[in-house]
Amino acid sequence: MPRKLILDVDTGTDDAVAIMLAALHPELELVGVTTVNGNVPVEHCTDNSLRTLDHIGRGDIPVYEGLQRPIVRRDFPVPRAIKKDVKVHMDELPIPPARSRKQRMSAPEYLVSAFAEARGELTLVAVGPLSNLAAAIAIDPNFVRNVPELVIMGGAVDKSNITPAAEFNIWADPEAARVVMEAGFERIVLVPLDATHRALVSLEQTRAMRDLGTPAGTAAASIIDYRINGYQTNQPTGIPETAPVHDALCIAYLVQPDVITTRHVNCVIETLGEYTVGRTVVDHEFRTKRAPNCHVAFDADRQAFVTLMTETFGRPHTSA
Template structure:
């Protein structure tokens, strides 16, 4: 049964394959009201991520949801800690998603400015979900320090305690712009939930789950099946998951947890991000043993309910 009043949210993305699934869940579930997407440099350069976001929304019949393009580089660095070749995208995502092009354009306002202004006007009504590098959020804080108190609820996909995916120490979103992540986590937001790799690797999606999406046959389900199967193929070739024939769909778990909070189990923890370590830049330092004498600043999801997440994923994307 749907809520009488859907949760209004803004989704900050760097649209590759898992962002695409998150966007579709947020746009299609009746308990959510996706008001806008803001886009940041991340899985691909921001122009490609923006185009991918527009393609995803058009493909599911939601081209009216506005899209705002944001930061094209990290907050304080000219590029990632290890600069990427812009012509060699991450294998999981590619530069352009395999969806039809659209003539819908992004809005002219910079994403950080939109975030600052929108939450100044409507912060009491909105949840902010950030599933890419946190550059746009850090820029919004710089534009308007009141942004921190205007955002009443913030959900972040990023970091990892026992699990990393970009270096031996770091998850991609925090590693891609560690200074922005440090700014956001130390800004004093009142209600922050972090969904790290520890949780997303417990909510693995399998080839069998993809078969359910394929059978559903909706534009959203077919797109999700394609993207998730691509993710599984890459993981099967490079990084074996504990469940054979599976892969995490990180960003979508954040949306699943908005729909049903029981999808994740959280623990209050103080979290910061390493910005200078030669071996650990971008690592999320999660003080699970309270050794740093700093009060918790986040609720961190260390556990996830795979079965519940898959049910939400399949039933939502199969909706006609």
């Protein structure tokens, strides 16, 4: 029986690859997609998510739009946005316009309803700022108990990408991230930059995806190529012609758990530091007495990740 999941995204480029992987892998059933303000404004996140699903013939999967801003801070995205010259994401993905439409229900309301009805048979994967999840917790405290596993793309131990201390998804709404981390979810798997940068995708590998000739293969190749160009220009990975595809690694974990290597440790979110707001403070050396609350990924299997994506995107599927 396929594993059911809901994917919370801020699409974005790597989010689109994650959506395609979740929607097309035979061992997964993508029940719904929720969008949140993050990489681009939420209305663009929604449109890009709809475009992606329509392009691969999965316009049947509903998309719910969520929060337009962080739960506390009012200065996002200006002046806290990523510099405009860092070209990793785009307002409009290079695939045909969406034909399907977003659902009327808000993303937090949908999350509460879907997990209440799922009776423990649904996984939540959050690969953007955690605003929708914090809102769902505020709507219904039982939401936390209804989520058997929460997989988060975000945070950093030894790496960062938005400030010297923080990764974007956590930094973009640190108060929401703190609410989520302290809510008491049964199981949290955190996939930070430390792991995603161990699973880089190269131009040679995107050429193989493009050669598949499928809608997903060509779209993934185009999107990842864009990311590679942005990383080479602004934040080189250390390996020429490569880039991380952060969010898709979380989906790969659902199918092949050993694609990442985790440790069960304590993680708290910094919300007050003058220079460290949004920092995921991971006690991987056990210097405190705080109980482990999170399975944090420190490594990833690059070849297994790329192989899984390529094989999935090569499966026959038709554009709706």
